[in-house]
Amino acid sequence: MNLKLVHRDGGAGMGEGRFETVLNALADPILVLNAEGGIAYANLAAEQFFDASQSWLCSRALSELIPNDSPVFAMIAQVCAQGSSLSEYGVTLETPRTGSRLVTIQVAPIADEPGAVAVSFHDRSIAFKMTRQMDSRNAVRSVTGMAALLAHEVKNPLSGIRGAAQLLETAASTEDRKLTRLICDETDRICALVDRMEVFSENPFIEREAVNIHQVLGHVRELAQSGFARYIRFRERYDPSLPPVSGDRDQLVQVFLNLVKNAAEAAPKQGGEVTITTGYQHGLRLSTPGSGARTHLPLVVSIEDNGEGIPDDLRPHLFDPFVTTKAGGTGLGLPLVAKIIGDHGGIVEFTSEPGHTVFRVYLPVYTGSEKKNG
Numbered sequence: 470m471n472l473k474l475v476h477r478d479g480g481a482g483m484g485e486g487r488f489e490t491v492l493n494a495l496a497d498p499i500l501v502l503n504a505e506g507g508i509a510y511a512n513l514a515a516e517q518f519f520d521a522s523q524s525w526l527c528s529r530a531l532s533e534l535i536p537n538d539s540p541v542f543a544m545i546a547q548v549c550a551q552g553s554s555l556s557e558y559g560v561t562l563e564t565p566r567t568g569s570r571l572v573t574i575q576v577a578p579i580a581d582e583p584g585a586v587a588v589s590f591h592d593r594s595i596a597f598k599m600t601r602q603m604d605s606r607n608a609v610r611s612v613t614g615m616a617a618l619l620a621h622e623v624k625n626p627l628s629g630i631r632g633a634a635q636l637l638e639t640a641a642s643t644e645d646r647k648l649t650r651l652i653c654d655e656t657d658r659i660c661a662l663v664d665r666m667e668v669f670s671e672n673p674f675i676e677r678e679a680v681n682i683h684q685v686l687g688h689v690r691e692l693a694q695s696g697f698a699r700y701i702r703f704r705e706r707y708d709p710s711l712p713p714v715s716g717d718r719d720q721l722v723q724v725f726l727n728l729v730k731n732a733a734e735a736a737p738k739q740g741g742e743v744t745i746t747t748g749y750q751h752g753l754r755l756s757t758p759g760s761g762a763r764t765h766l767p768l769v770v771s772i773e774d775n776g777e778g779i780p781d782d783l784r785p786h787l788f789d790p791f792v793t794t795k796a797g798g799t800g801l802g803l804p805l806v807a808k809i810i811g812d813h814g815g816i817v818e819f820t821s822e823p824g825h826t827v828f829r830v831y832l833p834v835y836t837g838s839e840k841k842n843g
């Protein structure tokens with residue numbers, strides 16, 4: 470087959486050459502493959518990416534460029550079979566020409582050319598978001614260690630202190646009793662704080678069940694509207710055909726409560742709006758670096774607000790513990806979201822500009838064959 474880049478309407482205004490110019494201007498490497506797996510076209514970015522000239526690339530098969538066990542071949546087969554496009558995030562591409570790179574691969578069928586596909590490689594964007602997510606997991610891991618340390622090194626001695634103060638109280642004068650009360654009250658306060666940290670302690674076992682995410686979101690909305698979000702106007706855009714999420718209901722309530730609380734707190738006092746959207750996204754998969762396991766994350770829940778947005782300097786550290794701009798904030802809301810979603814095998818990301826901030830959570834579907842371990 471001779472695949473050529475031609476304009477459908479015969480080139481009115483934009484002929485073959487113009488298309489090449491446009492494709493060559495793109496930063497992402499793009500390869501067009503014919504039904505036999507031969508490279509029919511490579512743009513300029515692909516030349517640089519694979520460190521080879523266009524003419525060299527166009528006389529090869531993709532299998533001469535990329536090792537046969539690469540997930541890209543399975544993706545191509547799937548795209549040809551299903552006729553719809555597919556993306557896979559966080560794929561490690563290792564070839565002598567490219568070295569080892571973490572990329573997002575997108576494969577799309579080419580209309581009117583059965584078996585032909587366009588393959589594009591993104592070096593950063595999503596991969597960068599992934600890294601940020603992984604960074605936040607690392608940050609949470611350090612809190613996990615701290616939570617265990619606090620429980621051990623602070624809580625145990627505190628109960629001793631409290632016990633001693635209670636003993637003293639029995640023999641103390643009225644005047645001194647005020648002091649022993651003070652000791653008890655303060656130790657209780659510190660214990661409560663340590664308890665709050667304990668949710669971060671390592672707990673990789675999630676009781677996975679089929680969770681109706683709309684029930685979770687409805688519950689969160691009720692809690693919000695009867696409390697901290699009384700003055701907020703809520704909009705719900707739910708996809709009623711959404712299959713159940715594989716997860717732990719209570720933990721998911723916690724996640725969306727934290728996100729809705731942040732959205733409500735960010736929204737303006739007058740005219741504050743929070744929109745909750747659910748949807749199904751085909752062809753979104755996440756490779757977990759190192760394990761080679763691939764999770765399909767088609768369920769997307771977004772929480773949007775019309776607040777001022779997230780300040781630029783905060784963005785890289787948003788999921789780190791203790792990052793807060795609020796007077797009474799703990800800065801533990803988002804790290805907890807990152808931890809729980811991470812335990813579920815999902816991802817959370819955000820986009821923000823003044824007047825429009827969106828947090829998106831991607832989750833796996835319940836299939837019924839879940840193991841207990843997240």
Ligand SMILES: Nc1ncnc2c1ncn2[C@@H]1O[C@H](COP(=O)(O)OP(=O)(O)OP(=O)(O)O)[C@@H](O)[C@H]1O
Pocket residue numbers: 727731732735774776777778779780783787792793794795797798799800801802803804826
């Ligand atoms: N929707 C949002 N719009 C603007 N800024 C946000 C939004 N969500 C989070 N932030 C910023 O991220 C910071 C961290 O959020 P996080 O939920 O972790 O802690 P917090 O809300 O400050 O404290 P807490 O959750 O304990 O009340 C917030 O202080 C705020 O500055």
Ligand SMILES: [Mg+2]
Pocket residue numbers: 727730731802803
């Ligand atoms: Mg918060």
